[in-house]
Amino acid sequence: MIYFWAFVVGGLICVIGQIMFDVFKLTPGHTLSTLVVVGAILDGVGLYEPLIDFAGAGATVPITSFGNALVHGAMQEAEQHGLVGILTGVFEVTSAGISAAIIFGMLGSLIFKPKG
């Protein structure tokens, strides 16, 4: 069942992105930045975690989860270390995604050239 909901919820988040592309004529940069901010706000009001429990990868794979993870990391540290924790904790949870992208980006540029 988790597979079904991952598919449906993930797909629906992408549909929201597509509507932002096609109806509001936003660039990919504007669309993705907005979705990240929305993800951060949803976690701020405590709605994103229930969505992850419900849809699994359907909620963790879309870029909105990046905003959620940033807030999550910041809050974890903030609870222990106060306001400084926000600065030290922001990248705590998202480190994997960003590091992986940088490392594979570098590796990719060593191996591949653009195909056009």
Add this chain to the structure above:
Amino acid sequence: MLAGHRTWVFEQKPVIISTGTVGGPFEADGAIAEDFDLLHADLWLKQDSYEKAHKVLFEEACQKAMEKGGIQKEQVQFILAGDLINQITPTSFASRTIGAPYFGLFGACSTSMEGLALGAYIINTKGAKYLLTGASSHDTAVEKQFRYPTEYGGQKPPTAQWTVTGAGAALLSDSGEGPRVTSATIGRVIDMGLTDPFNMGGAMAPAAVDTIEAHLTERNIDSTYYDLIVTGDLGQIGQEASLDLFKKHGTPISKEQYQDCGLMIYREGQPVLAGGSGAGCSATVVYGHLLNRMKKGEFKRMLVVATGALLSPLSFQQNETIPCIAHAVSIEYGGGQ
């Protein structure tokens, strides 16, 4: 010489003695592949960057033109050419190879006819005996500069156009055999306030209409004078929108005689969306396909209207509208001289 406000009529009728056209793999698969002098199977042209490949495209087009015209590069007195890359480096670097005095031009995709008009003017006033003019574009080099990295997964809307990988060059002289350049009308910058960089054809159509109507009025002829009026890269949307404008202004131009290079170069089924575009689009189609047809006698008089969108990635990000331009040059072959 000057007719009206911005039309030159060339009494000497400068001759296009030869042309060279070079295309990439996508063009080789297109509708007019047999009209190219040289086609490359690889976008890189054995270079290590797209920009260098772009330079080679134009070098080869110039070499082909000189070879076919039987002219040595020392005899070429001027080069008038341009492309779309920052500071038009591919054209400048290619001109370094040829070594002739050089005017670098920028008129976006209208550069081909900007160069031909100026070249014909120089020949007409005996400013030169032989000169080269042309334009080129390289799909991925242009994408990289104007849009996103070529491997980036951005979805293009159906209004977008495909940049031609190709270069076209023409060798102009005051005497010899070949199609003759008879007049030229220089375009104004027209801005209808459109802002969508994925819809160039729609933005450029009014510029084409303005130049064509000025040309007809100032030469005091009507559109039936020409067998063919061909625009540079309006694509499907621009072509239809400009026909609507002609209708509204009461300028009689028939659908049959009004064609577009961007719609000729590729065949049905290639994923080019609204059509081809780029500085190399009008250059390769006119100097290859259309002049070949002219030499076969399919038509005698044509008006080439190359259209250009004068935007940059920077101006788009700063929310500027897209100003456009179109230059018209008439080419005639056969019949009364």
Add this chain to the structure above:
Amino acid sequence: MSNNQKKQLSPVQQEYQDIQKQREIKRPVVKNCIKAFLIGGLICLIGQVIQNFYIYYFDFTDQTAGNPTVGTLIFIAMLLTGFGVYDRIAQFGGAGTAVPVTGFGNAIISAAIEHRTEGYVLGVGGNMFKLAGSVIVFGVFSAFVIALIKTILIQWGGL
């Protein structure tokens, strides 16, 4: 936004824009949304499969399996981008390929590959984040603001 801009147009411009609008090929919004749904859903489904794989075969929990999953998806995105396939899928899938984390990976990797001709330091290093950078900037800044508000409310507001 569009209304504000339209006010500054001259009547001739306005008139032409109306003509042009008639001729503009409309974006197939419904079709694009269905494609985005299918492709986006499929990528999330694959993510779920990978995540469960890590949970069953390695010692990951529901909480920690997210990290290797994201890493694996970005690795797949690198291969697809490098072999020139990702942009083809994206022309079909639209936001379905842009919104999942693979799209984030594709934005970074495509920029890195594209600019290698300008050298590894100025080209690859300098341009890697030119598309994905704004996502990180706005994500981090909004996360900071939200966490700040929340922390203040919890510590001083007794939430």
